Amino acid sequence: MNEGTVVSEFEKNSREVVRVSLTEYNGVDLLDVRAFYQAGGEWKPGKGLAVRRELITPLRKALQAAEKAAKGEGGKEQAENKAEATDAE
Numbered sequence: 001m002n003e004g005t006v007v008s009e010f011e012k013n014s015r016e017v018v019r020v021s022l023t024e025y026n027g028v029d030l031l032d033v034r035a036f037y038q039a040g041g042e043w044k045p046g047k048g049l050a051v052r053r054e055l056i057t058p059l060r061k062a063l064q065a066a067e068k069a070a071k072g073e074g075g076k077e078q079a080e081n082k083a084e085a086t087d088a089e
Contacts, residue, residue: 003021003023004021004022004023004024004030004032005021005022005023006019006020006021007020007021007022008020012035015037015038016035016036016037016046017035017036017043018033018034018035018036019032019033019034019036020032020033021034022053023050025050028052029052029053030050030051030052030053031050031051031052031053031055031056031059032048032049032050033048033049033050034046034047034048034049034050035047035048
């Protein structure tokens with residue numbers, strides 16, 4: 001997987017950052033969300049998630065539902081119902 005284009009980066013904690021990148025692997029365009037940690041003065045990739053770019057919209061909707069649920073604006077059932085409703089659009 002190539003490093004690609006970093007579109008966002010934020011601090012996860014005092015030792016790690018999260019990078020959101022557009023990358024390519026074996027001819028497949030991906031969205032990569034990955035934690036990076038410092039080792040030997042440079043940033044090294046850690047655990048993460050890579051999905052095909054056509055899954056960005058469903059991933060965004062799932063994250064929005066999770067954010068709502070975390071804020072107490074709806075439980076799992078409401079989040080599932082909302083995700084199903086948006087998929088039908």
